[in-house]
Amino acid sequence: MNEYEKQKHLRIKKILTIVGAFLLALGLVLDVVFFVDFAGSMGVMSFGQPEFFWLSFISFPMTAIGGALLLIAKRGAITAYVMRENAPIVNEYSERIRPAVKNFTSAAAEGISESGGAVVCAQCGEVCSGGARFCTVCGAELFKICGNCGEKNAAKDKFCRACGEKLGN
Ligand SMILES: [Zn+2]
Ligand SMILES: [Zn+2]
Numbered sequence: 001m002n003e004y005e006k007q008k009h010l011r012i013k014k015i016l017t018i019v020g021a022f023l024l025a026l027g028l029v030l031d032v033v034f035f036v037d038f039a040g041s042m043g044v045m046s047f048g049q050p051e052f053f054w055l056s057f058i059s060f061p062m063t064a065i066g067g068a069l070l071l072i073a074k075r076g077a078i079t080a081y082v083m084r085e086n087a088p089i090v091n092e093y094s095e096r097i098r099p100a101v102k103n104f105t106s107a108a109a110e111g112i113s114e115s116g117g118a119v120v121c122a123q124c125g126e127v128c129s130g131g132a133r134f135c136t137v138c139g140a141e142l143f144k145i146c147g148n149c150g151e152k153n154a155a156k157d158k159f160c161r162a163c164g165e166k167l168g169n
Contacts, residue, residue, distance in 0.1 A: 016073035024066030030059030119143070122155050144168075 034055040117130035123140035132142055144153045144167045151162035159166055 013073045016069050020069030027063030
């Protein structure tokens with residue numbers, strides 16, 4: 001939507017809001033007049049025949065149309081509100097699933113990967129917590145600590161990636 005269309009949209013929305021509010025307010029006033037008149041004619045304080053019975057033919061549709069116009073005008077705002085409300089949920093969801101997805105993709109390339117506090121088992125693909133040394137599903141070693149420099153290496157590595165020391169089994 002370009003700037004011109006946006007302005008046009010806003011103007012239409014404004015007109016709808018004003019006309020809708022006007023019709024709704026007028027409709028409600030006429031509704032009240034009708035109900036008071038109708039109730040009065042039925043009740044103890046009899047005013048005789050309801051004079052304003054015809055009002056209901058105008059006031060009811062007027063109230064409905066006014067309400068509908070307001071709803072249409074506000075629909076953009078409602079949609080934006082709903083979108084904004086749902087955005088944190090979507091973000092949180094992707095925030096949770098991302099480390100696992102990331103681990104799976106890099107695990108395919110490297111055999112093992114560690115990111116976002118999770119480690120993927122090179123043997124069975126289980127996502128284990130970052131602190132785990134062994135896979136909780138198949139028992140495979142998740143990484144090797146270099147005996148020389150203490151670097152964490154992938155379980156399949158033969159030599160330390162930091163110092164080149166031969167890694168044991
Ligand atoms: Zn495993
Ligand atoms: Zn090392």
